[in-house]
Amino acid sequence: MSHLQxxxxxxxxxxxxxKEAFEKIPRQPGIYRFYDADNTLLxxxxxxxxxxxxxxxxxxxxxxxxxxxxxxxxxxxxxxxDVLSSETDAFLHENxxxxxxxxxxxxxxxxxxxYYYIILYLTxxxxxxxxxxxxxxxxxxxxxxxxxxxxxxxIGFRVKSARLFGCFKGHRSVRIHLGHLIRLIWxxxxxxxxxxxxxxxxxxxxxxxxxxxxxxxHQQSQSEKIYSYITEWFTGRSPDLVxxxxxxxxxxxxxxxxxxxxxxxxxxxxxFDRTLAAHCNLISEKEKNGNPGxxxxxxxxxxxxxxxxx
Numbered sequence: 464m465s466h467l468q469x470x471x472x473x474x475x476x477x478x479x480x481x482k483e484a485f486e487k488i489p490r491q492p493g494i495y496r497f498y499d500a501d502n503t504l505l506x507x508x509x510x511x512x513x514x515x516x517x518x519x520x521x522x523x524x525x526x527x528x529x530x531x532x533x534x535x536x537x538x539x540x541x542x543x544x545d546v547l548s549s550e551t552d553a554f555l556h557e558n559x560x561x562x563x564x565x566x567x568x569x570x571x572x573x574x575x576x577x578y579y580y581i582i583l584y585l586t587x588x589x590x591x592x593x594x595x596x597x598x599x600x601x602x603x604x605x606x607x608x609x610x611x612x613x614x615x616x617x618i619g620f621r622v623k624s625a626r627l628f629g630c631f632k633g634h635r636s637v638r639i640h641l642g643h644l645i646r647l648i649w650x651x652x653x654x655x656x657x658x659x660x661x662x663x664x665x666x667x668x669x670x671x672x673x674x675x676x677x678x679x680x681h682q683q684s685q686s687e688k689i690y691s692y693i694t695e696w697f698t699g700r701s702p703d704l705v706x707x708x709x710x711x712x713x714x715x716x717x718x719x720x721x722x723x724x725x726x727x728x729x730x731x732x733x734x735f736d737r738t739l740a741a742h743c744n745l746i747s748e749k750e751k752n753g754n755p756g757x758x759x760x761x762x763x764x765x766x767x768x769x770x771x772x773x
Contacts, residue, residue: 476536477521485521488514488544492553494560495544497535497568506535506568509557511550517542535568555765562764578760579637580629581697585690587621589678592693594641594670624690628697631738632763635669640734642670643727644696644704648689651711652676656720685711699743702735741766 477485493513497506510516523536547553561569582593631637646665650656664671678686692704705728716724745758745766758766 476523476539479539480541484542485514485517488517489546490514491546492548492550493544493546494553494556495542496560497539497542499538500540504560504564504566505538506566507557507560507564509550509553511553513544513546517544531568558764559761562761576632577634577637578630578632578763579634580627580757581631581641582625582627583690583693583697584625585623585686587623587683589676589682590686590690590693591673591675592641592645592670593673594637595672626694626697627757630758630760630763631742636734636738638669640670640731640738642668643731645670645674647705647708647727647731648676651708652678652682652685652689654711654713656713656716656724658720658723696735697739698746699735699739699741702732705731705735 490512492509492511494507494509495513495517496504496508499505508516520536520539523532528536545556547556560566561571577596579594579596582591582595584591642665646658646661649661649665653660664674676686688707689704692701692707695701696704709724709728712724742758745762749758749762
């Protein structure tokens with residue numbers, strides 16, 4: 464299909480909507496929305512200068528647009544715009560509209576990604592880690608309040624302390640990170656470096672949904688220490704968990720074991736720097752304003768969006 468079949472050579476939108484529809488558009492930052500005759504939202508865009516951006520649609524004619532733009536312009540029946548205080552605000556508002564409405568002609572940021580929360584708990588028999596998209600827990604920083612959750616009734620041990628962290632973005636990245644972390648904890652607790660000694664549930668690249676480190680009485684102090692280090696890790700305050708775990712491994716390692724350990728620790732420390740440490744800054748800002756120290760999905764989306772544009 465050619466552009467001429469999409470709309471005529473003269474400015475199509477100006478003729479269809481009339482010049483007066485464009486007269487009061489300001490030269491300020493904001494977002495604009497295009498609707499069809501059925502009032503269906505077709506497209507949301509942002510602009511540093513709304514007038515300049517919308518006038519580019521007003522003057523569009525066949526042969527001067529892409530196929531996608533031509534298909535969009537032909538269906539536009541009306542438009543709306545919101546003036547905002549800055550280009551950054553326009554960027555965020557555009558993303559929120561796309562995330563919520565998923566218009567047909569927007570392709571970026573439309574797809575809902577996977578977000579996980581991490582639950583950490585310490586009992587009189589060891590410690591456990593679990594990831595969940597929808598944890599059955601009040602979404603506040605948790606300590607003793609988590610003990611009444613059904614998950615802890617199933618464990619059958621007395622819960623001494625528990626924490627909730629998140630949310631964290633990305634199905635594979637979260638599970639690969641957690642898988643590496645759980646395996647390293649298991650190797651340290653069992654003072655071995657041989658990967659073939661790992662339980663079958665930990666032999667996969669991705670982490671199991673829930674893993675509990677059942678320990679003996681003499682290991683309780685180690686469990687408590689690791690619990691403390693994990694808390695610092697997931698809040699992005701300190702990467703010392705990795706260094707503590709490495710120190711607990713056997714000193715003698717084969718070349719294969721040494722290379723494996725380097726690969727795992729490099730991945731974990733990289734994840735800490737690019738994800739957890741960044742989250743720490745966002746959590747600190749929330750706590751300064753008296754808000755709970757958890758990040759919700761919309762906040763995380765906005766955070767990554769702004770971080771990407773820096």
